[in-house]
Amino acid sequence: xxxxxxxxxxxxxxxxxxxxxxxxxxxxxxxxxxxxxxxxxxxxxxxxxxxxxxxxxxxxxxxxxxxxxxxxxxxxxxxxxxxxxxxxxxxxxxxxxxxxxxxxxxxxxxxxxxxxxxxxxxxxxxxxxxxxxxxxxxxxxxxxxxxxxxxxxxxxxxxxxxxxxxxxxxxxxxxxxxxxxxxxxxxxxxxxxxxxxxxxxxxxxxxxxxxxxxxxxxxxxxxxxxxxxxxxxxxxxxxxxxxxxxxxxxxxxxxxxxxxxxxxxxxxxxxxxxxxxxxxxxxxxxxxxxxxxxxxxxxxxxxxxxxxxxxxxxxxxxxxxxxxxxxxxxxxxxxxx
Amino acid sequence: xxxxxxxxxxxxxxxxxxxxxxxxxxxxxxxxxxxxxxxxxxxxxxxxxxxxxxxxxxxxxxxxxxxxxxxxxxxxxxxxxxxxxxxxxxxxxxxxxxxxxxxxxxxxxxxxxxxxxxxxxxxxxxxxxxxxxxxxxxxxxxxxxxxxxxxxxxxxxxxxxxxxxxxxxxxxxxxxxxxxxxxxxxxxxxxxxxxxxxxxxxxxxxxxxxxxxxxxxxxxxxxxxxxxxxxxxxxxxxxxxxxxxxxxxxxxxxxxxxxxxxxxxxxxxxxxxxxxxxxxxxxxxxxxxxxxxxxxxxxxxxxxxxxxxxxxxxxxxxxxxxxxxxxxxxxxxxxxxxxxxxxxxxxxxxxxxxxxxxxxxxxxxxxxxxxxxxxxxxxxxxxxxxxxxxxxxxxxxxxxxxxxxxxxxxxxxxxxxxxxxxxxxxxxxxxxxxxxxxxxxxxxxxxxxxxxxxxxxxxxxxxxxxxxxxxxxxxxxx
Numbered sequence: 001x002x003x004x005x006x007x008x009x010x011x012x013x014x015x016x017x018x019x020x021x022x023x024x025x026x027x028x029x030x031x032x033x034x035x036x037x038x039x040x041x042x043x044x045x046x047x048x049x050x051x052x053x054x055x056x057x058x059x060x061x062x063x064x065x066x067x068x069x070x071x072x073x074x075x076x077x078x079x080x081x082x083x084x085x086x087x088x089x090x091x092x093x094x095x096x097x098x099x100x101x102x103x104x105x106x107x108x109x110x111x112x113x114x115x116x117x118x119x120x121x122x123x124x125x126x127x128x129x130x131x132x133x134x135x136x137x138x139x140x141x142x143x144x145x146x147x148x149x150x151x152x153x154x155x156x157x158x159x160x161x162x163x164x165x166x167x168x169x170x171x172x173x174x175x176x177x178x179x180x181x182x183x184x185x186x187x188x189x190x191x192x193x194x195x196x197x198x199x200x201x202x203x204x205x206x207x208x209x210x211x212x213x214x215x216x217x218x219x220x221x222x223x224x225x226x227x228x229x230x231x232x233x234x235x236x237x238x239x240x241x242x243x244x245x246x247x248x249x250x251x252x253x254x255x256x257x258x259x260x261x262x263x264x265x266x267x268x269x270x271x272x273x274x275x276x277x278x279x280x281x282x283x284x285x286x287x288x289x290x291x292x293x294x295x296x297x298x299x300x301x302x303x304x305x306x307x308x309x310x311x312x313x314x315x316x317x318x319x320x321x322x323x324x325x326x327x328x329x330x331x332x333x334x335x336x337x
Numbered sequence: 338x339x340x341x342x343x344x345x346x347x348x349x350x351x352x353x354x355x356x357x358x359x360x361x362x363x364x365x366x367x368x369x370x371x372x373x374x375x376x377x378x379x380x381x382x383x384x385x386x387x388x389x390x391x392x393x394x395x396x397x398x399x400x401x402x403x404x405x406x407x408x409x410x411x412x413x414x415x416x417x418x419x420x421x422x423x424x425x426x427x428x429x430x431x432x433x434x435x436x437x438x439x440x441x442x443x444x445x446x447x448x449x450x451x452x453x454x455x456x457x458x459x460x461x462x463x464x465x466x467x468x469x470x471x472x473x474x475x476x477x478x479x480x481x482x483x484x485x486x487x488x489x490x491x492x493x494x495x496x497x498x499x500x501x502x503x504x505x506x507x508x509x510x511x512x513x514x515x516x517x518x519x520x521x522x523x524x525x526x527x528x529x530x531x532x533x534x535x536x537x538x539x540x541x542x543x544x545x546x547x548x549x550x551x552x553x554x555x556x557x558x559x560x561x562x563x564x565x566x567x568x569x570x571x572x573x574x575x576x577x578x579x580x581x582x583x584x585x586x587x588x589x590x591x592x593x594x595x596x597x598x599x600x601x602x603x604x605x606x607x608x609x610x611x612x613x614x615x616x617x618x619x620x621x622x623x624x625x626x627x628x629x630x631x632x633x634x635x636x637x638x639x640x641x642x643x644x645x646x647x648x649x650x651x652x653x654x655x656x657x658x659x660x661x662x663x664x665x666x667x668x669x670x671x672x673x674x675x676x677x678x679x680x681x682x683x684x685x686x687x688x689x690x691x692x693x694x695x696x697x698x699x700x701x702x703x704x705x706x707x708x709x710x711x712x713x714x715x716x717x718x719x720x721x722x723x724x725x726x727x728x729x730x731x732x733x734x735x736x737x738x739x740x741x742x743x744x745x746x747x748x749x750x751x752x753x754x755x756x757x758x759x760x761x762x763x764x765x766x767x768x769x770x771x772x773x774x775x776x777x778x779x780x781x782x783x784x785x786x787x788x789x790x791x792x793x794x795x796x797x798x799x800x801x802x803x804x805x806x807x808x809x810x811x812x813x814x815x
Contacts, residue, residue, distance in 0.1 A: 321622070
C-alpha cells in the first residue's frame with residue numbers, strides 16, 4: 001500500500017503544477033500559446049492599426065501599444081516598408097493607400113466580431129475587446145463577409161464606432177461632437193462611449209449611460225458637466241464627459257425628454273408604462289422580452305416577489321412574467337402612474 | 338450605362354452608406370421595436386376582452402401563500418418530501434412483486450425449458466443468465482418508482498405549481514449562474530437522470546440549459562438510491578446502537594443526496610464562469626394561472642412519454658451489459674476469467690481510491706444501468722474470492738439477509754472506508770449510458786456529451802482518492 005502522506009503530497013503537487021500551467025489566462029500554457037501567436041504578421045497588423053488610429057505614432061508609442069521592445073518595432077517597421085504599406089516622411093509614419101486598406105480590413109474584422117460577440121454570444125462586455133483582438137488576425141476576408149451577412153451588414157460596433165465597409169470606406173459623422181460642445185439646453189443623442197480607459201468606461205456605465213440615449217445639456221463649466229437623460233440628472237467631471245460623443249438633433253423633437261424610473265424600483269402593486277429597453281439588453285434576451293410584449297407603451301404591474309426576494313413577477317398583457325432584478329433595472333418605466 | 342450614370346449611382350450609394358452611419362447604432366433595434374409596438378397596438382384594437390379581470394382572486398391568494406417569504410420554502414419542502422415518500426414506499430411492493438415474478442419464477446422456468454430442449458450450456462447461460470437477468474433486474478428496480486414519481490411530478494406541473502418552485506428558488510440558482518427552472522430538472526433527476534436531462538427543455542436559455550444538462554448527474558437517481566440505502570444500513574448503521582441504526586443510516590443517505598445538490602451548485606457556478614462563458618444567456622419565467630390537473634390524461638402521457646421511453650432505452654442498454662457481464666465471467670484464459678484479469682489489473686488503482694478492482698469493474702459493466710451495480714459487485718466478489726453463495730459465474734444475485742451480504746463483503750476485504758467511498762463514487766461518477774445517449778440527443782454536441790460523461794468520473798476519482806488517503810493518514814496517526 002502506498003504511504004498516504006506521500007500519495008497526497010504527489011497529488012497536491014500535480015494539482016498545483018496543473019493549475020500553474022493551465023489556469024485560464026495566467027497559466028504558462030496560455031502564455032506560451034500567446035507568444036507563439038505573436039507572429040510577425042500579427043505584429044505588422046497591430047502596428048498598421050495603431051498608426052491608422054494614432055495622430056502621430058512614434059517608435060515609442062508603437063512599442064507601448066504592441067508591448068514589444070523598440071528594437072522589435074524597428075524590425076516591424078522595416079517589414080511594413082518593404083511591403084510598401086508604410087512610408088516615412090520626415091520622421092513621421094504615413095500609411096500608403098494599400099496600408100490604409102489593410103488597416104481598415106483589420107478594423108472591419110475587429111468591429112464586426114465585437115458586434116457578433118455582443119449580439120450572438122453570452123460573453124460579458126469586458127471580454128469583447130480581447131476576443132476580437134485575437135480573432136481579427138485569424139478571420140479570412142471570406143469569413144468576415146460571411147459574418148457581416150449573418151449580422152445583417154451592421155454599420156456600427158457595439159461601442160458606437162462605425163464599421164468600415166468591405167471596399168474600405170469609413171466615415172465618422174461630421175455632426176459627431178463632444179458632449180461639452182453642445183449648446184445649453186440643446187438635445188442630442190449619445191453616439192459613442194469610449195471604452196478605454198476601462199475605469200472611466202465603467203463609471204459611465206454605472207451612471208446608466210448608453211448609446212442611443214437622448215441627452216440634454218444643463219450646465220457646462222470647466223469644473224463640471226451637468227446633463228439630463230431618461231435615467232435622471234447626471235453630474236460628471238469634464239475629463240469623464242470627454243469620453244461621451246453625441247450627435248445633436250437636427251430639429252428639436254416634439255416629445256419632451258421623459259425622465260423614467262427603472263422597473264426594478266416599482267413597489268408591489270404599482271402599475272406603470274414602459275418607456276424603453278436599455279440597449280444593454282441585447283440579442284436573444286431583447287427578442288425574448290419583446291416577444292413577451294414588454295415594449296414601449298405597454299402597461300406593466302409589479303405583481304409579487306419570490307420567496308427568495310429576486311426575481312419579481314410582473315403582469316404584462318394579462319400574463320405573469322418573472323424577471324430578475326438586474327434585468328428589470330435595464331427597463332425604464334414612467335415615473336408617474 | 339454612361340459614365341455619368343455610373344457616377345451618380347455611386348454617389349447615391351455612398352450617400353446611402355453615410356446616412357446609414359448617421360442614423361445611429363440602434364436604428365435596427367428601433368425599427369424592430371416599432372414593428373413589435375405596432376403589432377401589439379393592432380392586436381389590442383382587434384381583440385375585445387369581456388370585463389378585463391385578468392387574474393382570479395383565488396390565484397392571487399394562492400400565489401401570495403406559495404411564494405411568501407414565510408411559507409414558500411416550508412410548503413415546497415413538505416410537498417417534495419411527500420412526493421419522495423410516496424415514491425419510495427409505494428414502489429417497494431410492486432418492485433418486490435416484479436422481482437419475484439421475473440427473477441424467481443420466470444428465470445427458473447426459462448432455465449428448465451432450456452434443459453428440456455437440451456440447449457448447450459453456453460447459449461443457455463448467455464441468454465438467460467446474462468441477457469435476461471440484467472434486463473429483468475433493471476425493469477424490476479426501475480419501473481415501479483418511475484411509474485409513481487413521474488405521474489406525481491406531472492400532476493404538480495399540470496396544476497401550475499412547478500413554475501412557482503422555479504420562481505422561489507431562482508435566487509439560489511442565479512447566484513451559481515443557473516436558471517431557477519433547473520430546480521425542476523434536478524428534482525426530475527432524482528427520479529431518473531435521463532428524464533431530468535429531457536426536462537431541461539423547459540429552460541429556454543442555451544447556457545443555463547447546458548449547465549442543467551451537464552450537472553443533472555449529481556441528482557442521485559433512483560437507480561442509485563438502493564445502493565446507497567443498502568451500503569449505509571450495512572456499514573454505517575452498524576456503527577451505532579441498533580435502535581439508532583435506521584436513523585443514522587438514512588441520515589447518511591440524505592447526506593449523500595445533499596452533497597449531490599451542493600455539487601450541482603458548485604459545478605454550475607464553475608461551468609458558467611469557464612467553459613460556458615460564451616453561450617447565450619437569457620432569463621424569463623412565465624407563471625401560468627393555476628388550473629385543475631387532468632388526472633387521467635396526465636397519468637397516461639407521463640407513463641407513455643416519460644416512463645416507457647426511458648425504460649425502453651434502459652432495456653436496450655441493459656441487454657448488451659448482461660451479455661458482456663456473463664461472457665467476461667465465463668470466458669477463461671489459462672484458468673482465469675476475463676473479468677478476473679480486469680479486476681486484478683484495476684485492483685491497485687481501486688485500492689488507491691479506497692475501493693477495489695471488483696467495484697471498479699462493476700461500475701464499468703454497470704455503465705448501462707446503475708441498478709445492477711450491487712448485484713454485479715456480489716457476483717464478481719464470489720467469482721474472485723471463491724466465497725460461498727451466489728448463483729454461479731456471470732449470474733447476478735442479491736442475498737436475502739444483511740448478515741450474509743455483510744459476510745460476503747467482508748470476504749471481499751471491505752472496510753468502512755470501502756463502504757463510504759463506494760457511496761461517494763456512486764454519487765460522483767459518469768452518468769449511465771441511457772443518460773449519456775439522452776445528453777447527446779438533447780445537446781446535439783459530442784463535445785458537451787464528453788464533458789458531461791468524463792468530468793464527473795474524474796471528480797469521483799479525486800474525491801475518493803483524497804478521502805482514502807486522509808482516512809489512512811488519520812488511521813496511521815491514531
